[in-house]
Amino acid sequence: MDAPAIRIKAVYAHLDCLLTGIERLKKAGYSGFTVQAPLPRHEIEEIMYEGQPSHVRWWTLTGAITGLATGLLLTALTHATWPMINPGGKPVVAIVPFTVIMFECTILFGALATFAGMMFHAGLPTYWFDRALRDPRMTDASFGITFLRALPKDKDRITDLLRQSGASEVTTGDDTVYEVPNDG
Amino acid sequence: MALVEVIDPNDPGKPNRPQTYQESNRDIIRVLLKPSSMYIAALLLTIAMMGYGGWCWYQQIVWGMGVAGITHPTMWGVYIVTFVFWIGIGHAGTLISAILFLVRSRWRTGVYRASEAMTVFAVMTALLFPVLHLGRCWQAYWFFPYPNQRELWMNFKSPLMWDVFAISTYFTVSSVFFFVGLIPDIAIFRDHSRGLVKQIYGLLSLGWRGTHRQWHAYMAAYGFFAAFAAPLVLSVHSVVSWDFAMAPTAGWHSTIFPPYFVAGAIYSGCAMVISLLMPMSYLFNWHKYVNTWHYENLAKMCLLTSGILTYAYGMEYFVSWYSQNPYEQTIFVWRATLSADYGWAFYLMVFCNCIAPLAWYSKRMRTNPWSLYIIAALVNVGMWMERFNIVVSSLAHNFDPATWWQYVPTWIEVGILVGSAGWFMFWFLLFCKTFPAVAITEIKEMVTPPVKGRLEA
Known part of the structure; x- marks a missing residue:
């Protein structure tokens, strides 16, 4: 039986590092990840959608x-x-x-x-996003790349790519969930 | 990948621009703190005004339309005047949010959210007046087309029916556009609040998380909304003007009305944005985001539209003379006769709309807060007077001299006018305290994005 899929999340403080991370993942043949940003940036849209207009x-x-x-x-x-x-x-x-x-x-x-x-x-309205995506830093000032279902065999390769691209934090599994301090 | 090429450095020339994304978040979120005593006093004042207006409406419901001053031949009075006034006020918001978005005007960023809110609340206020004017307000649903057993269907060839469609479309589209713009900012409020407040913002943000899929759909939709709202804003006041221009009434029946009304609407709306944002900026300390640069640009918009309006006033007189139509000539001469019933309204209109704003041709006056505030207030008075002048004078001095009549608003009508201002301000104050009245996400777009340096992919 295959090992269960795992979550991998990278948090970026810099836009250029995020873009590098996305490009390196795509070059390595990975897809199915979610990019989060606190504002719309056309650079992200261009890399993710390659100029394809929205439906x-x-x-x-x-x-x-x-x-x-x-x-x-x-x-x-x-x-x-x-x-x-x-x-x-x-x-x-x-x-x-x-x-x-x-x-x-x-x-x-x-x-x-x-x-x-x-x-x-x-995909709105939705109140059931994976907890890894419910990170308040993503509406504040940070950017993020999250794999919700990465294969365990790819874990090391993906985390290496994310770290090398300049991610300020790379977490896997339950560590991807951001704990809001003293949240009511 | 050469990131230096894809990251657009923002205009560094504007003063006090926030330096980081966090800074813009913190600055706007401050409005959620405990309200100041000045804010509470202002809110109570608006509630008192609404209460007075509501009591006047109650009197009208109990005693009938006789308590209002409207009677034959002036069947349209303060209610229709104020209706047109509030619809006009709503125009600047959509102009700033949609048209200036399409032409990528940078100064709209600080002021567009508050202007959009002003649009929605101004149209909400305007929508009260057809119902008030109806007298039997419980039959307001007759405005809308619906199958019924009385075979009462709409006359779609009537400009009044066009108006119902234009304004209900305008209200719906403006509200949707306004709400869509708010979604990412409400998500920011959600992530900076706790407990029940967090849950309410969470519900209103629809679960927004800023994923690439969400931003992709959002940006496409936002562009389409702007593209729809731009012709809509020009059409709505054109349709309102046809309420008058389609009637063969002297002083109304003119092809110049649509552009004349649209220019007037944008003029009054921009002046109202100045009137609202100056005290709000003081109350909530938004000076970093809404400052002289924005007011000066709004004043320039007012100058342009004031010029168009002055031209339209002059052209009305020229055409009435050139047409050699005695009825047209009579009404225009009568309007401008100081000793006539409404001569004072005409000259007040000309002073407020054509003469007072000329001071703004001086940069010193355009950047002086007192000059901005006083002249913007005068423009608002002048624009109400313009509608009074058009609506009332033509009806009071119609074709048949035997019916001539001097319409004077009663205290019930004045009370309802005051109440409508209270209703509008109440919603606006409440909005500014509970929602991001300065668009945080768009402010962030003005911040130079955080970059580490050039990296090779």
């Missing part, structure tokens, strides 16, 4: 098209069903005045779909 954009496009169609259908079908509402002798289905509603629905549905897409792709 959130498809949610935005779908939402906007749905909104446009909803705006058109809501206005046109309402007036087609109740044609008595006809001020100023406009056509029953008058596209120009309906454009405002269509525009607003496009924006509304597009923005809400973007929000839903962001939540989906960011």
Whole structure:
């Protein structure tokens, strides 16, 4: 039977060391690790995603098209069903005045779909992150690389790579859990 | 990998920039400390104002719309004036957070979160007024399209219906944009608090941990929100202006209204940001993050929009003369007649909106706190007067001289106006004390990132 997977976590005080660590891990063929940062840095995004844009954009496009169609259908079908509402002798289905509603629905549905897409792709809301990732230093000033399920045979190689890249702290197993002093 | 090439050194020219990520965290988190007596006094004042406004509303519900001064032909009075005013106030927030984000303007960082909060609370305040104006506020749900057995459906060709859609979309999108921006900062508050407070912030931060997957989705979504909010901010006040411009009423029926209203909205909003942030910066000691640099840029925005507004005022007069339409000419001459019913409102508007801000062409006046505060307050008064001037004068002096009437707001309407200011300030004060009103994450982006030196991968 295989030995159980282990956690490995490196904490970095410097951005350049973090980027070096990520690059060395990728060069060595490792993946499946999580990078944490207290702020968005395009350098991290470039290394992790290699210029691939987020899939959130498809949610935005779908939402906007749905909104446009909803705006058109809501206005046109309402007036087609109740044609008595006809001020100023406009056509029953008058596209120009309906454009405002269509525009607003496009924006509304597009923005809400973007929000839903962001939540989906960011994995939010979640309150059950592994304890190794619930490190308050990562929202303060530190950067981190965490393997939640590294193979035990890779442990030494990974920790060496992380240490050599300039990590200020490399921990494994239960030591990866940050203990908040006197936390209520 | 040559990291020197990928790390963008930040602009070193701005004073008092925080040096480390920790420093920006600590500075903003300080707001969670015990509130000062001045803060509590300000909060109590806003509660008293809200209480008074609520009591006035209660009187209106009990006695009916007769207690308000609106009557034929001035069926739109202080409520609609104040509604347009608060919607206008909301515009600067989205402009600063979305449009200035898209053009990568650096000075927005310190002020955009408070401006966004101002937008959301100003629209929340504005949304009270159609309900107040309705009289039978318990039937406010009739505003929205829903299937019903009375066959009462909406007239989507009416600008009032466009307005319902524009403002509810604006409120929803602004709130979502505002909340999304707050998520990483609430996570910082969570990680610096304890007990029940930590649990509440933990719930609101949605479990944010700053993973690369979260930042990737967040940054993409943030850009899209900004791209949606930018045309939205321009459309909302255009739609509000059509509430007036679509009506064949003299003084309203004009194609210049949309740009004129949008410029006015941004103008009043930027002035309100100055009015709010100066005392807040003093109260919470944000001087490192919100300082003369930001106020001066806001004053420049005001100068630009004041110029557009002054041009629009002049153009209205030119067009009424050029059109040779006697009704248009009459209303514009009447508005500017000092001895007429609302001449004082017209001249107060011109002074506050066109003349007073000219002082800001001097850098000394743009950087002087008293000049900034007083002129920003005058602009807010002037912008309320502008809406009063447009809404009331055209109705009070309509086509039929037999119906001419001088509308004077009653103390109930004034009380509700005061109450609305209290309601707005209450939420704003509460927000500044419990949430990061200066965007910590974006402030961190201005800090030179910690680097050890050039390392080879």
